[in-house]
Amino acid sequence: MQDAHLERLELRRPDLRFPFPPGLADSVAGQKISALSRRAKYLLIHLENGQVLICHLGMSGSFRVQYADDDHVPGDFHMVRSRDEKHDHVIFHLRSFDGAPLRVVYNDPRRFGFILTADEAELSEHPLLVHLGLEPTGNALSAQALATMFAQRTTTLKAALMNQRLIAGLGNIYVCEALWRAGLSPRRKAETLVTKAGKPTPRAERLAAAIGEVIAEAIASGGSTLRDHAQTDGSLGYFQHNFRVYDRENVACPREACDGTVKRVVQNGRSTFYCPSCQR
Structure with a gap:
């Protein structure tokens, strides 16, 4: 997703755990994804215009990447992950750095996940992030x-x-x-x-x-x-x-x-x- 252009954000319902921010689809259309990061269990999608999408998968949410000619999910597991299209609630229509079209689909049967927005300059003070503790990765957790x-x-x-x-x-x-x-x-x-x-x-x-x-x-x-x-x-x-x-x-x-x-x-x-x- 990084360096891809977000041509269109398709919202198939008005909400997940929380309502989508007003005007979300219009505010991100045409933006370049400048970086991807993480804080605790939040996935952060940084856009070129200084906006950040704060995503959480909840209990059952997942992202899957779909190229035009490939929607194969490798592997075999005793409890199959949801790919039921009725639970495909958000679709990122992207064009990758090499010009190839692709889609990133957010699927969430239980709808405990969410997508919110924040300004990059105020991200660390966002109510969801400001009180988070030490990251468990790296050497800081001694x-x-x-x-x-x-x-x-x-x-x-x-x-x-x-x-x-x-x-x-x-x-x-x-x-x-x-x-x-x-x-x-x-x-x-x-x-x-x-x-x-x-x-x-x-x-x-x-x-x-x-x-x-x-x-x-x-x-x-x-x-x-x-x-x-x-x-x-x-x-x-x-x-x-x-x-x-x-x-x-x-x-x-x-x-x-x-x-x-x-x-x-x-x-x-x-x-x-x-x-x-x-x-x-």
Whole structure:
């Protein structure tokens, strides 16, 4: 999409989770896409006129790229992602940098996603973005950073890691997987990873390393395809084939020398999968 020209934006309904901004289609028609970026779980489409489209996929949304002669979705998965055209709610009609026409289709059966707009100069102060915490990618999420966040926090580790004001964009799947790799119970209090002097404990060191590993592997694998999620080019993410605990309730724990069984509990309305035997 980057460097492509957005010839026309086709809105097939007046809203998704929220109504589309007034005049959205007219305001973006003919604009060049200058950059694509991300903040937490928000996809940001930067236009040459200084406008930014803030996109969120919600629970079931996906983008797929369609060239004139190719609409093939490679791969095979036990729960097929939605390609039902009745759920194609937004279509970006583009012309790529080499002049080839293409379409980027936003499909969302549940319509929990949305597309909003912001001015580039005011993007960091947008209400959806201004309070977001540290990104889980790169070296910023260190053991010391976790210690600073978790000091005197009596909430559970699971709740602290899912708090978007602390860590932005770390989702339920990756939290479960990182806690398993670090051998930490999701029910443990966050403050137990911090010494009285405010320094990280060895548990914090393990957790920071585990988060980095999980995120890196997920990116290399193309993400996690569950139910009807897929990558922008239509191919499927395969990190789900590396799940140790997520969605594996009553399955034997895969950790060597552990004879435990993966359990599912509900924390703050979300399913948590973990092994009570080796996660302490």
